[in-house]
Amino acid sequence: MLPIHQRLTLYSNQERYQFVPADNLGSPSLSVNRATGEIQLSRHDSVPNNARRSNHKIYGILGLISLALGDYIVVITNRDSKGKLIGNHVYQATAFAILPLNPDINVQSPPHPVEAHLLKLLRAHLDSGIFLFSYEYDVTRRMQVQWQHHNRDADKGMWEVADDRFFWNKYLQSRLTEHAATVDRELSHYILPVIYGTFDARPAFLHGRHIQIALISRRSRYRAGTRYFRRGIDQDGHVANFNETEQLVFVENPQQKQVSDVPSYSHQFSFVQIRGSIPLFWAEVNTLRYVPDLQIMDLPITDLALRTHLEEQVRLYGSQHIVNLVNHIGHEKPIKEAYERHVAQAKVPHVAYDYFDFHTECKRMRYDRVSLLIDRIGADLEGKGYFQLNRGDDRPMKVQTGVVRTNCMDNLDRTNVIQGALAKWTLNRQLQAVGILPPNASIDDYESTSKDFRELWADHADLIAQAYAGSGALKSDFTRTNKRTRQGALEDGVKSTLRYLKNNYFDGARQDAFDLFTGAWVADHQSLSSAIITDTRPLVLRSMPAVAVFSLFMICAGLTLPRTSDYSLLYYFVLWSTFLALSLVFVYLHGIDYVSWPRLLPLTDIIHYDGPGFREAHHGKGFGGPKSKAKSVNRWQPNHSDLSIHGEEIEMGHRKRVD
Known part of the structure; x- marks a missing residue:
């Protein structure tokens, strides 16, 4: 080049x-x-x-x-x-x-x-x-x-x-x-191409051979964004949070004393996995509740978009083995069933589907039970193989003929555990193939190498999660130590709280930044409208958080006031407690209006979608319910003309993707 x-x-x-x-x-x-x-x-x-x-x-x-x-x-x-x-x-x-x-x-x-x-x-x-x-x-x-x-x-x-x-x-x-x-x-x-992703490389020494293990992930610029504001698929088959992860292994030439440059590598290996959002039109609508409202939009183009996505993956990577990790009960059940139904209807050649009930199989912190999935798909993994190029050969000894596409709800935490396990399974076979590990041995038998490998994958998981969800990965203690610990569970609680705060109160601006940088929204002189920087919500909506804070302040102040009896300030506390309760109830019932939504590409049509599909609930839309809210929402949300829920099909005159 x-x-x-x-x-x-x-x-x-x-x-x-x-x-x-x-x-x-x-x-x-x-x-x-x-x-x-x-x-x-x-x-x-x-x-x-x-x-x-x-x-x-x-x-x-x-x-x-x-x-x-x-x-x-x-x-x-x-x-x-x-x-x-x-x-x-x-x-x-x-x-x-x-x-x-x-x-x-x-x-x-x-x-x-x-x-x-x-x-x-x-x-x-x-x-x-x-x-x-x-x-x-x-x-x-x-x-x-x-x-x-x-x-x-x-x-x-x-x-x-x-x-x-x-x-x-x-x-x-x-x-x-x-x-x-x-x-x-x-x-x-x-012209310098740049990726948004992760990279790390670690040296190791096993049985007298120097090796280097590297991990690189690449994030797709299509349908890029944050956890709740970019879900699912668009009409062109691009899915949210799509990442290609490549594990590279370099083995020294036995005649060289250390790994230094290209001629010193006697073997080069590459193993690729992919992850991406469930390729349907769906969303989780933030309402300030901890669990957003799940919404699945059953659009006429759903099967076409799904086929477009899977056929592109087959063209780029070879055969696909989908591993779906979402729960089969509760909040995630509808999206699991819709995914399975549309994959069956699409009938894309060279695509296999496998469901692994992660939370049931690995309950009580038994994350070692991911081996059950590997046992089940091991033959297919062997068939897809990996890339291997030996020094002095004109052609590679092996090529990778397919990939595993893993997803959970966010394609983060459960996905990280599974991808790390598949990567270790493949690494063991690569090192066995060149005689560094004996048959049936594992890098887990060598603590120094195993520790570096686990940290490599844990750091990678944290960075992908930080970019999409706003915090490090959950369950990373298992990735780092091969054990699920109570301390790790407590840390996951802190990370979940951090995600909640960022996803509800800060991700609107983060999403706007993604759309601006990738060209999903293009500015010109007409962009000088104050709508994208002005809070145009009605006064009653804007004032309620202030009422709640002031009421709490007055209650705290009342605790320091002098009193002649236990009942002298009773009415004072009743008054301000009532104001506090009413303002909090108001905010709770109008939760959607207090979420930090994107302003450059508003999600109004997704929030108030009322077509065929599934909607778990309509929380956070006020006293009048979803229909009355839908009629009035454009009064205080940016109006850039007609919007469409089809991702990149969204057009706002001059504001559309330009590549």
Whole structure:
């Protein structure tokens, strides 16, 4: 692949930004006109005399984004090395700078509150995300695919061969990629694909052989978002919280003393698993209750969307083995039954379905019983195999012909336990195949290696959960120690509380940030409507939390007041206790109005869906019930024209996905 510049020096004046390669001084520099946004490469040393050199070291250009009042260039100003893959550094971007093209805009104090809000969303996404990249290794694609196309990719830019699903900054790079495709391919040296995911690599030493175990996950940019505001599928077959997880194992050449670079590896292994939301049109509607209202929307296009999703997975990965972990009773039962019904109706070739009753089989903290599932699907796992490339061979010894697609309700905690168990099962067989482990042995027999492996998967689980749900993974004590403990259960209680608070009171802005960064919502001058920053709820709705807080304050204050008898303040406490109770009841009955909902792409039609399907309840919609609430909700929710529940089909005039 064409190399990417690893360090840039930035010069700027009122007319343009100019990026000069610091690692290859003879290469053309990249110039962006601040008035027109025009991109061009300068073939000679053409830095203007009046240009000011930036103090920042630039480690890559994340891309350009349009907000309400102008365009901005986002650059990486700091990076941390997370380890190496086949001798190539993998970095995490840790600091960014936002450069306005309009010289009259100061990003620290924008001239309009809407622009300030959008910039705040952009910064929040940059600061909270895990953005990984490599200048030499394509982190968007699994090893098997890179090997299959290595000859074809030799003279292409990394952006041209990157996996479209995991090219997280593709929307921001769209102007650069268009210019490189139509005007000047040399611009490819500046286009850096970034993934949103996880990466870690651990060395190990077993039976006299050095090995390296690495884990990389890639999050899809399609239907991206937060736990309760992105569920299910869209009309194009993209599902929420889709992650591809690749476990890589490198074994040293016996003639080498340690693992150092590509020639030292006698064996390279790759094992891939995927996870994703249940591919139906469904949601859990937040109402401030701990368990949201489950809603399944039985739309005419459900089977088509499901088939589109599964057929794409078969095309990309080979045969699919679906492992469904949702409960067969209680709150989750309807979604389990709907999933099974639609999978049976779709009849997609090369797709197998397996249900594992996780909570029943593993009750009383018996998480070791996941072995029952592995015993059941072991033959299919053997058949799907893994990728193995031996040193000196022209062709791989093995290729992976299919994957296991695991899901629970959130595709987080139960899914993490199962994927970690399948990864360990496969790792044991890989090390047995090359003679490092004896037959029927396990890395669990070697505490040091086993500990590193468990921590690798536990850290990976925490980061995926943090990105989607707002807290570390539950049940991670089992992943880290191979045991379910009471302390771990208590920690899970704390994490669940944290998730509740974030999902109900903070995730609206987080979802808006995802939609802004990925291009699901596109800003222009019409975006300056104050609706996306103004609380337009009726006064009575806005005032009730304040009434509750003030009433509680007065009750506490009353405890310090002097009294002549035990009954002297009775009426005082009755009065303020009544105000407190009534205000809390009001908030409870109108819970939907106190959730932090997304504002850029409102979910009004999902919240008040009344078509065919299943709705567990209509909590939180006030005294008048769901119908009266549905008629009046648009009075205080952002109205961007007609909305559709079909995910990417949502259109708001100028606001739609642009790739």
